Amino acid sequence: MAVCLVISLVPCKEAMMKSKLMLVILVVLTVLSVGAQQKEIRVLLANHPYGDLLKAAIPEYEKATGVKVNVESLQESQLTTKLTTEFATRSSTVDVFMTRPLQEAKMFYKNGWYEPLTDYDFSDYPKNALDVATFGNKAYLVPLVTEWEVLYYRVDLFKKAGLSVPTNFTELEMAAKKLNSADIAGFASRGKGAAAVTQLSSYVYNYGGTYLDKGKAVFNSKEALDAIRFYGKMLANYGPAGITNMSWENIMPLFQAGKVAMWTDASVFYGQIVDPTKSQIPAENVGIANFPAGPKGNTPYIVVSWGMAIAKQSKNKALAADFIKWATSKELAKRGMLANITMARNSAWKDSEVRAKIHPGLIATQEYAAKYGIPYDRPYMSAVGEARDLIGEVIIESINTGGASTKLESLARDKVAAVNSLLEDTGEYGVY
């Protein structure tokens, strides 16, 4: 544009025109420089309850500091896409962003996209939450939100059927069988391949299996396959129709419409399940219980689902560091807790006002998971997206055959080999 302007104006040779042009340029430059004097940072948030809370609170920060915060909110996978594209092309102006430690931290760290947080006080965070934030001896992200797997159930339906809340997989199956009807699915959990991997993890752990062991894929072990078969059987027999294409965003409306009796998923959804503007089920009819135990005990996942980080290439690191301190502060963590968001800070859970307001089921299950839980809900590796799709194929095969597939072993063996070759490609095979 400017080039065309210059080209077209050069031959005019009219002094008047030239001086006018100079004037215009001067005005534009003045406006730009005045604009540049205000301190600004660019922050990318996720469409997550905490992202929404921050977005609403940012005007307070702007007022207190005079820093203008340019916020963009994106759905989680689009957030990863945007960050990756901007960072990989080295064209980013992002200063602070929300990040998913288990999904992307390894890759982001490897590519050098995180700025180390040397000046942050991490004393208020649980140790297993810091494990996923730390690479080498430096922390690269602040844990924001934790989540763990729970069992949501319909109190009224259980009462009507004279059932007590299942505490192990046998009872879970019996309850699902009894509650299942033409109108209501006895049980639901994610069935959409890759999305199901995280919620399946607690089943795998409770059967005594795991996804990765010492940097090698092991989800074809007998224990893991027993868990995958059980998961497939439960969903095929008692799950809603079309479950292999359903993630939480498809199951939640069914639960809210009263079409599901039990649902195992992340603790983070409680607030939305009982939101009277969205749900037909009164809050008192929604129960939260510990994830049921399996043959090898009860160690559900408890993970840092979201963290916050400073971009390595940020040109406003001091401002970014100040912002991140505010955005992950104790005060805001308390506000998050009061809005039913399960925050990572220890102090947030000890606050008496919070404890008085929050659902006792959330407090009890958090205490259990924090004590006994496993801090991973997926294979922790750089190529996690692809690995989840590969495990997802095994899950879908199991659901489609009601857990009885005769080729599950060979399918799982192939997928284990594929995940191992991904680990080799990224230099992570056997590294732990």
Next chain:
Amino acid sequence: MAIKRPKGSFLEKNLHIIFPLPAVVFVIVMMLFPVLYTLFLSFTNWNLTSGMPLSIVFLKSYQKVLREPRFIAALGRTFSFTALAVAVETILGMIVALILNREFRGKGFTKLIMLLPLVSTPVAIGIVFNLFYDPTIGLANFVLTRFGLPRQAWTGSAATVIPSLAIVDIWQWTPMIALILLSGLASLSSEPYESARVDGASEWQIFWRITLPMVTPTLLTALILRTIDALKTFDIIYAMTGGGPGYASETLNVMAFKYSFEYFRMGQASVILVFLFMLVLFMSLLIVRMRKSLEL
């Protein structure tokens, strides 16, 4: 009248370069560069999960990706989805255009209503159709059961997911074909019809022998546009199924997206995109050639 070549200023001498310059710059920066860069990337092993800088591997990525069963399956799906959607759209579009070509009350209003699917946002359409297709609480199964028909899994089953997605595409794009054909029909001269009627031709004969041959050029234009677009369909599939269940609705474009932004295998994703680009180019050339041979 001869155009007097202006003399004097640089601007006036070079008008023929300067005026199209913005358009040329736009095409180079926004169209040519991305295509060439994708082509370049397809010869590299750029992979963000490894954390390694990219290196040129020439045709290695092609050898790997083009042989993968998942790629071949996605290619087949791209064709079956396109064929199903475009075939139904063409037939329905023709029927609608023939109906709208007659005079009746409320014709203008009907045409206006028909434009609505065209201006809707694909992702919004996807979300609404997902609710509509929900096997448990969706309207689609409610209607089926009211008529005593069995419930369907719609997008929830590998067997029905492609037709279910094609229905959405058909809903959205049939009006476009109908409107293009309608403009073709409206421009036909009435003389052949009058003489055919005088000669006692049936309505079917008139359609088959007169209308269809005469609108074929328009029909082919509509076909080119729709085929190219349907081969590249991404938004609706991504919003509704993300390529699932499993990979049952994964077309080339969805696969390329997953390879780039979920697996971060940028080099291999570029291979898929270069292939898709060639495919669309080839199909367009084929149809253009067909159109030419028909016009001769």
